[in-house]
Amino acid sequence: MTPAYNHETWPSETPAAEPxxxxxxxxxxxxxxxxxxxxxxxVLWECKLAGDQSNNSWKKKVWTVVAHxxxxxxxxxxxxxxxxxxxxxxxxxxxxxxxVKLYVLTHA
Numbered sequence: 001m002t003p004a005y006n007h008e009t010w011p012s013e014t015p016a017a018e019p020x021x022x023x024x025x026x027x028x029x030x031x032x033x034x035x036x037x038x039x040x041x042x043v044l045w046e047c048k049l050a051g052d053q054s055n056n057s058w059k060k061k062v063w064t065v066v067a068h069x070x071x072x073x074x075x076x077x078x079x080x081x082x083x084x085x086x087x088x089x090x091x092x093x094x095x096x097x098x099x100v101k102l103y104v105l106t107h108a
Contacts, residue, residue: 029075029076030075030076030078030082031074031075031076032075032086033073033074033075034098035073036070036073036075036078037090037094037098038098038101038102039069039070039073040066040069040070040083040086040087041095041098041099041102042102043062043065043066043069044058044062044066044087045102047059047062047065058084060080063080063081063083063084064080066080066083066087067079067080067082067083070083
């Protein structure tokens with residue numbers, strides 16, 4: 001049986017099920033999951049308790065902490081600016097649902 005690739009179309013000896021060229025995390029399309037939101041909420045809560053919130057906004061270092069907490073999450077590289085932007089887009093309903101979920105998980 002002839003392989004699904006040859007040296008012109010597939011530059012390596014990688015099996016057909018695994019592409020020879022993969023996208024790095026920076027070039028992936030950004031994707032946020034409810035787990036990412038929950039983790040972000042947990043980190044923001046810890047930062048609030050640590051006094052890293054002032055005048056109804058977060059200190060800049062908070063977003064670096066959030067980005068670090070999400071560094072291994074799927075869905076592209078989440079830097080501090082993207083975390084801050086995403087937080088601004090999260091609706092009050094989503095936050096309320098996450099607070100309830102987080103409460104249930106921590107008090108079960």
